[in-house]
Amino acid sequence: MKRYAMTGGATGIGAALRKQLSAAGHEVISIDIKEGDIIADLSTQEGRDRALAEVHARAADGLDGFIACAGLPPVAPPRIIAAVNYFAAVVMAAGLRDLVGKRRGTVLLVSSNSAPMMPTAHPLVQAFLADDEAPALEIAEGEAGQTVYAGSKHALTVWMRRNVVSWAKEGVRLNAIAPGITDTPLTQQVFADEDLGDVMRDFSASVPWGKTAQPEQIANVMRFMLSDEADFVCGSVFFVDGGSDAMLRSDQF
Ligand code: NAD
Numbered sequence: 001m002k003r004y005a006m007t008g009g010a011t012g013i014g015a016a017l018r019k020q021l022s023a024a025g026h027e028v029i030s031i032d033i034k035e036g037d038i039i040a041d042l043s044t045q046e047g048r049d050r051a052l053a054e055v056h057a058r059a060a061d062g063l064d065g066f067i068a069c070a071g072l073p074p075v076a077p078p079r080i081i082a083a084v085n086y087f088a089a090v091v092m093a094a095g096l097r098d099l100v101g102k103r104r105g106t107v108l109l110v111s112s113n114s115a116p117m118m119p120t121a122h123p124l125v126q127a128f129l130a131d132d133e134a135p136a137l138e139i140a141e142g143e144a145g146q147t148v149y150a151g152s153k154h155a156l157t158v159w160m161r162r163n164v165v166s167w168a169k170e171g172v173r174l175n176a177i178a179p180g181i182t183d184t185p186l187t188q189q190v191f192a193d194e195d196l197g198d199v200m201r202d203f204s205a206s207v208p209w210g211k212t213a214q215p216e217q218i219a220n221v222m223r224f225m226l227s228d229e230a231d232f233v234c235g236s237v238f239f240v241d242g243g244s245d246a247m248l249r250s251d252q253f
Contacts, residue, residue: 003027004226005055005063005099007042007092008070010034012184013110016215017067017222024223029058031092032070042070042088043080045133052095062102065226068092069110073186074145075193082140085152086128090159097167104171108225109160111176113241114146115153116249124148128155129162146196153178157237164235173234175225180241182213208243 004021008014009030021028030036031051038054040047055063068089072081093107100107118125124143127136128151140148160174167174181187181204190200204211221240224230239245 001025001027002064002105003029003059003062003103004065004067005029005031005059005096006067006069007031007051007088008068008110009036012186013179013182013215013218013222014067014069016219017069020216020219020223021226026064029055031055042092043083045091048088048091048095052092055096056099059099062105063096063099064103064105065108066093066096066100066105067108067110067222067226071110071186072149073189074149075189075196076145078140078143078145078148079137081145081148082128082137082152083133085149086155086159087133087136089156090131097170097172100172101170106173106175106226106230107160107167108222109156109174109176111157111160111178111237112150112153113178113180113239113245114150115157115178115237116245116252118147118150118154120154120158122151122154124151125155125158128152129158160237161235168234173231175230175233175235176237177218177222177225178237178239178241178245179218180207180213180239180244181211182215182218184215187212203244206244206247207241208247210242213240213242 009018010032031038040051071085127139160176
């Protein structure tokens with residue numbers, strides 16, 4: 001039996017993963033704003049600090065893994081998207097590094113197939129990577145929700161790749177999964193949006209391998225990435241998107 005901590009386990013992809021891991025006999029400490037073992041608003045540093053303290057109290061002898069799944073859709077306020085999708089993920093991962101290191105475990109970040117749509121050189125992505133939250137949130141405030149969403153996921157993926165070597169020296173594998181459109185409350189919010197709804201519906205109709213994934217299809221791959229069977233998977237970005245990234249960026253990998 002392994003012990004995992006995760007954020008965003010209340011609904012959608014995170015709930016599917018939490019249920020699969022629990023059904024396999026693993027212990028899961030779920031941190032979420034809605035419901036879970038630890039209730040915390042991870043858009044705030046106070047919420048993150050409290051969640052980190054509680055995970056340390058519950059898992060003093062270590063974690064086999066941490067999964068940063070909490071995230072907000074492009075239709076949420078840009079500052080909050082930035083705070084949750086990027087800063088909560090990296091602050092929680094860094095804050096649990098000691099516990100994951102104790103068990104030579106693994107960290108899995110949840111990116112998106114929208115991440116490659118932003119360049120690393122974009123000022124917002126650079127602001128995320130500069131690791132100073134207040135100015136990054138200011139820049140996010142002036143951008144469209146889709147830009148902040150894709151930018152946060154791009155920066156998260158670059159953060160993971162930049163940190164692979166130093167974490168690997170401590171025996172910890174870092175990876176990211178990049179889901180495509182998945183049938184979750186997040187996607188339902190986007191579909192219901194006046195501006196983005198039609199765009200997303202058109203995009204989902206173009207996905208080569210069907211329209212949308214079910215959360216369990218994403219969780220299946222996440223469970224593999226966390227497992228010992230994936231113990232040479234390190235620094236990888238797994239697109240689980242029905243072929244949409246291959247369709248849009250055929251010549252890049
Ligand atoms: P979801 O809305 O079902 O799940 C998001 C979870 O994050 C919920 O449990 C929610 O309560 C939690 N959360 C939100 N704000 C929080 C906060 N401030 N503090 C703590 N917890 C908070 O959506 P989902 O689609 O399952 O999304 C899970 C992850 O997958 C997100 O990071 C999302 O960006 C990513 N993703 C989703 C899709 C998709 O199409 N659904 C595609 C690519 C990536």
